[in-house]
Amino acid sequence: MKPFKLTDNVEYMCVNHFNRRFFDALIPLPQGTSYNSYLVRGAEKTAVIDAADPEKMGVLLDYLKEEKKIDYIIAQHAEQDHSGGITALLRKYPDAMVVTNPKCKELLMTHLHVPAEKFIEVKDGEELDLGGGRKLKFIYTPWVHWPETMCTWLESDGVLFTCDLFGSHLATANPFSDPEDVYEPMKRYYAEIMMPFRQQVKADLEKIAGLPAGFICPSHGPVHKGQMPGKVREYYTDWAVSAPRNKVVLAYISMHGSTLVLVNRLYSRLQELGVHVEKLNLEDADTGRLAMSLVDAATIVVGTPMVLAGAHPKAIYAAYLVNALRPKAKWIGVLGSFGWGGKLVESLAAALGPFKAEVLPPVLVKGLPLEDDLKKVDALAEEIAKKHALPA
């Protein structure tokens, strides 16, 4: 494999992992993923930015087979999908130094046992001169995705390396992103990885806003070039900063159809009232799809039957995810059917934990809903539509 030339001084080494199905043994990867590394050549020094997941390091080493000397390994993020291959790089290039910030150094020492003497620590805004006018400037961008994450700016070539930020779990042979192909994988990635840190994402976006990047080079998925550097910043601003949309995520599960009657009634009433609804059956829902739906919803409604003394476990898991992912929804509702009693709402509230949203009056029905019950669902739909019509 040969690296793909992005500019005179920057080469892209895309390590695709087409058949990986889960990330962190948790997040579904319907389109696989990739781990991107970049070679940056100065007149005197050569740097590799980020490594690859250890499972695929053979591919990265193959890209580097003609490369006799690497001076610096830039570690933008300590998570092992980018850092795990650093030990293999150090075996091949024992004189190379790992360049990173103090927090990342500490994590690499504890997670990979890289010895302290192999590091060069860099401060926020510090530059590393590779010679010939090529300087790597390090920009701390915490919490995209871990506290130590940083971006790297190569002003001479207009290239911004962003690691997880602006990435997508997308294995592809196409080096450059296409708006039609990458929007959904990027949104999914943002939802799963970045959404819990929305406030910090906003601050990080502001920090890199003025950089005139012709290329944005994430360490997952294709490179953003042409119009895309502007577009990906717009997408992120929309997801992280803009007010939620006139949209309800209706996440439900039904065992014998009674809850489904309530769900279907709410779905059709909301649509009649002009509210966009994304309905997800939790029985077989892809958690990434649920996360993506949550990005811009103003209201979340969970539909669940009572199981034993609480909500259905899959509904509880959905509530747990809402709390973990911290979407910008302002209102939350519950629909449910029960046989003889229990603590349906309380069990969901416990899973939601400190998630802050106004709780709408729940609609709980004994057995199969009657017309009076459906009128309560209609009232809930009207309440939601009214709230969505309020100014943001």
Ligand code: FEO
């Ligand atoms: Fe792609 Fe947070 O690692």
